[in-house]
Amino acid sequence: QKEVEQDPGPLSVPEGAIVSLNCTYSNSAFQYFMWYRQYSRKGPELLMYTYSSGNKEDGRFTAQVDKSSKYISLFIRDSQPSDSATYLCAMNAPDNFNKFYFGSGTKLNVKP
């Protein structure tokens, strides 16, 4: 079983829609959760990170962690064509901060 599972999509939505991207994980030791955005032919860039359970908001983006269900989400409000990219979740655990576990990425297409 993979440590982190993520629906690959693609997910196609109209401009202005609310987008929900999700990851599940199997290791209950994971405590730090990150979302990266990757545009085509580019390296990933950090979008948001959260620690343990709860919500974190940054502009149109909200990251949510439910440790009891081992489930994390990224919500994008008022989605824009410029949000079209692949979104990768990533996580690590306190026993080894040097190791990162990424999901396979969800490809999002926001249509004008």
Next chain:
Amino acid sequence: EAQVTQNPRYLITVTGKKLTVTCSQNMNHEYMSWYRQDPGLGLRQIYYSMNVEVTDKGDVPEGYKVSRKEKRNFPLILESPSPNQTSLYFCASSLLAGINEQFFGPGTRLTVL
């Protein structure tokens, strides 16, 4: 400009011919890491380095070597490449590990025939 650079960006080679992919960062970061990205498998960590002369294996280290002789450089070495190492490779760096933001390079697309 703060950045991570990788060279070459594209490489086609043949089985068994040793190659090195260079990675350099100009942000004085302690932590550097190599990943490979394959369709359906996402990013998988190959090796990482916490500081000069300190490296450790990630999830998929087989067939790869690394060295960290200088803080800014972290080359990835494939001593005898095989076709299953055909992939998109990313180098990343961050101030420290953990939740510090990782800055990724532009990627190196490697094809091994």
